[in-house]
Amino acid sequence: MAAVYLALDVRLDRTVALKVMHRSLAEDPDFVRRFIGEAKSVASLSHPNVVHVFDQGTDGDHVYLSMEYVPGSTLRDVLRRRTRLPAREALEIMIPVLAALGAAHQAGMVHRDVKPENVLITDDGRVKVVDFGLARAIEGGSHQTRTGVMIGTIAYMSPEQVLAGQTDARSDVYAAGVMLYELLTGRQPYEGENPMSVAYRHVHDRVPAPSAVVPGTPPPLDTLVLAATDRDPARRPPDATAMLVAAVDAHRALPSGPSPTARHTAVPAGPGDSSGVTASPMPPPANPTLIHSAADLLTSPPARPGHEASRRRHVNWFLIALGIVMIGAVAGTGWWFSEGRYDKVPDLVGMNLAVAKAEAGKRGFEVKVGPAEHDSKLGEGKVLRTDPGAGREVVSGSAITLIPSSGPVKIAVPNVVGLSEAEARAKISEAGLTAGSVSKVPSDTVQRGQVLRTSPQVGTKIKEGGKVQLILSAGQLMPDVSEMQCDQAAEFLRQRGLNPAVVEQVDDAQPGTVIAQNPAARAEITSGQQVQLTCSKGPDVGFRWPWERDPNVQPGQNLVPIPDVRFKSVRDASNELRAAGFQVKVRRVAGRGVVLGENPLGQAPAGTRITIWH
Structure with missing residues (x-):
C-alpha cells in the first residue's frame, strides 16, 4: 500500500516515519477523502501501545502520513530469529497488542489487518501497533468497490472476511488469536500454495489447539486461542478488551518461573539475542497486505503442491476430470458459505413478542424467549433486545433468543393514611416513589394535618419514581x-359529636x-365543642307565613301538603317535591347524599321553594 521513509520533521526537529501511499491509490479522489478521514480518526x-499519527497531507500526487518513528524491529523479525x-x-x-x-474498538475503529508485521517492538521492549484504518480507507475506494475486493492478509483473515468481506471488532479478535497461535507454535494454522486454499481452510477448518x-x-x-478463532463470530470475545481480560x-x-515450553523452544542466535541456543527452524512466511479479488478467491481451485512438472508430463483424462470435480466442489462450497449458510439477525426490537416470534420463524431461525426485563421506555410484551443482536451474521437456522420487556418497574403505593405529612413523604420516598402535591379537605374522623387518603389510592401499582398526591385532613x-x-x-349537630345549645329570639323569620x-x-x-344556635320565635304580633301576607291569597286557599322527604336520597x-308542585333548593352540610333537614314542613301554596339539606 505504501513506501515508508525515515524522515526529519524540520519544523519540530524530530525523526518521523513517513508513509507515502502508492500512486495508484493516490489517484483515486474517493480514496484520498476516506484516507484523510481515517487519518483523523x-x-x-x-494510547501508549498505538503508533501515533502526527500529521497527514498531500504534496502534488503524493499522499502521506507523518508517524511516530519506532526504532526496533517488528514481531515478524522476532519470530524469524x-x-x-x-x-x-x-x-x-x-x-499490550x-x-x-x-x-x-472502544472508539469505534477496527484495525482489519492484525499480524506480526504490524506489531513493532522498540529497543527497550515496548510494544506498539501500527497501520490502523489503512485497510478501511482502501476498501472504501470507489474504483475498488466496483470489482469487489478484500483487503488484508489471508493468513489472518476471519471466515466472515473471506465470505462476505465484512469486518468488525471480532474479526480483529480472530486475527489476534491466529497471531497468538503463531507465537506459541512458530507456524500459522493453515498453509497452502495459493490464497484460495488458505481461505478455504479458514472457512471450513477449526484452528487447532x-x-x-x-x-x-x-x-x-489453548482455551484463549480456540475461543478467539471460533468460526462463529458470536462465540468469540466481542472485542479486544474482552480478549485482553481473558489473556x-x-x-x-501460568506457573511462576520459566514456561514449560521454554525448554523446547528453538532460539537461533542473532542480533539482539544472547540466549546462545541455536536451531535450524523454517522461517515464518512473509505476510504482505494484499488486495484480493473476492470472486477469484472463492472460485480458484487450490493448487496441488509438488507435482507441477509431473502434471505436465502425465496429463491424462483422470486428472482433468478430477480438476473439474474440484472446481465444482469449490464453487458449490463458496456459494454455500457466502450465500446459503449465513443469515443476518433481523431487527425485532420494539415489536410485539408474538409478531417478532412469527417474523423470526418465517426467516428460518429457531426462536427462544428469555426472561423478561424491566425497561422504563418500552411497554410490556414488546421485544427489548435479541441475542445475538440485530444485524449479526449467524449460521442459517441458528437459535436467537428474544428478551421481552416487562415494562417499567412498578411499586405499590404504601399505606400512609393517618401519618403526618413529613412521615408520609419519608415512607413514600423509601418505597421508591415521589410525594407530589398536597391538598386539604375537611374530615370528621381524621385529625387535622394527618393523611386522609392518597391519589393514586393505597396499594395501586405505579411506575417507579411516580408521584403520589397527599390529601390531608383539614379537621372538623x-x-x-x-x-x-x-x-x-340540633339533632344533626349531635350526630356529628357536637353539643348544641338553643337560644330563641324574636325575628321575622x-x-x-x-x-x-x-x-x-x-x-x-373539635369534637364535643358547644355550638350555639339562635332560633326565631316569630314576630311580636303573631307569625304569618309569607303567603299569608299576600293580600291576593285568601286564607286556607291554594295550600298544598308538603311531603316529608327527610332520610330519602x-x-x-327532589323528584317527589317537584311532583307535588314545589320548587327545590338543595344545600350541603354533610355531603352524604341523604336528606338530613327540610324547611318548611306542613303545607304551603304550590310553587313555594322548599329547602333540603344533605
Whole structure:
C-alpha cells in the first residue's frame, strides 16, 4: 500500500516515519477523502501501545502520513530469529497488542489487518501497533468497490472476511488469536500454495489447539486461542478488551518461573539475542497486505503442491476430470458459505413478542424467549433486545433468543393514611416513589394535618419514581345550618359529636328556624365543642307565613301538603317535591347524599321553594 521513509520533521526537529501511499491509490479522489478521514480518526486515538499519527497531507500526487518513528524491529523479525516464544513471553507481547486494539474498538475503529508485521517492538521492549484504518480507507475506494475486493492478509483473515468481506471488532479478535497461535507454535494454522486454499481452510477448518503442535502448552492458552478463532463470530470475545481480560487471567494462571515450553523452544542466535541456543527452524512466511479479488478467491481451485512438472508430463483424462470435480466442489462450497449458510439477525426490537416470534420463524431461525426485563421506555410484551443482536451474521437456522420487556418497574403505593405529612413523604420516598402535591379537605374522623387518603389510592401499582398526591385532613369544620329548622339542626349537630345549645329570639323569620350560629360556618371545631344556635320565635304580633301576607291569597286557599322527604336520597326527595308542585333548593352540610333537614314542613301554596339539606 505504501513506501515508508525515515524522515526529519524540520519544523519540530524530530525523526518521523513517513508513509507515502502508492500512486495508484493516490489517484483515486474517493480514496484520498476516506484516507484523510481515517487519518483523523487514528490521530485521535491516544494510547501508549498505538503508533501515533502526527500529521497527514498531500504534496502534488503524493499522499502521506507523518508517524511516530519506532526504532526496533517488528514481531515478524522476532519470530524469524526465534521461531516461537514461551507461553509467558507470548502473552506479555499479546497483552499490550490487545490493549491497543481494545482502545480502538472502544472508539469505534477496527484495525482489519492484525499480524506480526504490524506489531513493532522498540529497543527497550515496548510494544506498539501500527497501520490502523489503512485497510478501511482502501476498501472504501470507489474504483475498488466496483470489482469487489478484500483487503488484508489471508493468513489472518476471519471466515466472515473471506465470505462476505465484512469486518468488525471480532474479526480483529480472530486475527489476534491466529497471531497468538503463531507465537506459541512458530507456524500459522493453515498453509497452502495459493490464497484460495488458505481461505478455504479458514472457512471450513477449526484452528487447532497450540498444544497439538507444541505439547506442554498451558491449557489456558489453548482455551484463549480456540475461543478467539471460533468460526462463529458470536462465540468469540466481542472485542479486544474482552480478549485482553481473558489473556490477563491466562497470564495469572501460568506457573511462576520459566514456561514449560521454554525448554523446547528453538532460539537461533542473532542480533539482539544472547540466549546462545541455536536451531535450524523454517522461517515464518512473509505476510504482505494484499488486495484480493473476492470472486477469484472463492472460485480458484487450490493448487496441488509438488507435482507441477509431473502434471505436465502425465496429463491424462483422470486428472482433468478430477480438476473439474474440484472446481465444482469449490464453487458449490463458496456459494454455500457466502450465500446459503449465513443469515443476518433481523431487527425485532420494539415489536410485539408474538409478531417478532412469527417474523423470526418465517426467516428460518429457531426462536427462544428469555426472561423478561424491566425497561422504563418500552411497554410490556414488546421485544427489548435479541441475542445475538440485530444485524449479526449467524449460521442459517441458528437459535436467537428474544428478551421481552416487562415494562417499567412498578411499586405499590404504601399505606400512609393517618401519618403526618413529613412521615408520609419519608415512607413514600423509601418505597421508591415521589410525594407530589398536597391538598386539604375537611374530615370528621381524621385529625387535622394527618393523611386522609392518597391519589393514586393505597396499594395501586405505579411506575417507579411516580408521584403520589397527599390529601390531608383539614379537621372538623362547622357546618352551615342556617335556615334549617332548629330541632333538625340540633339533632344533626349531635350526630356529628357536637353539643348544641338553643337560644330563641324574636325575628321575622319562620318560627323554629336557625337565624344564627356560633361558631360560624366552616370555622374549625373539635369534637364535643358547644355550638350555639339562635332560633326565631316569630314576630311580636303573631307569625304569618309569607303567603299569608299576600293580600291576593285568601286564607286556607291554594295550600298544598308538603311531603316529608327527610332520610330519602337527594334525587328521590327532589323528584317527589317537584311532583307535588314545589320548587327545590338543595344545600350541603354533610355531603352524604341523604336528606338530613327540610324547611318548611306542613303545607304551603304550590310553587313555594322548599329547602333540603344533605
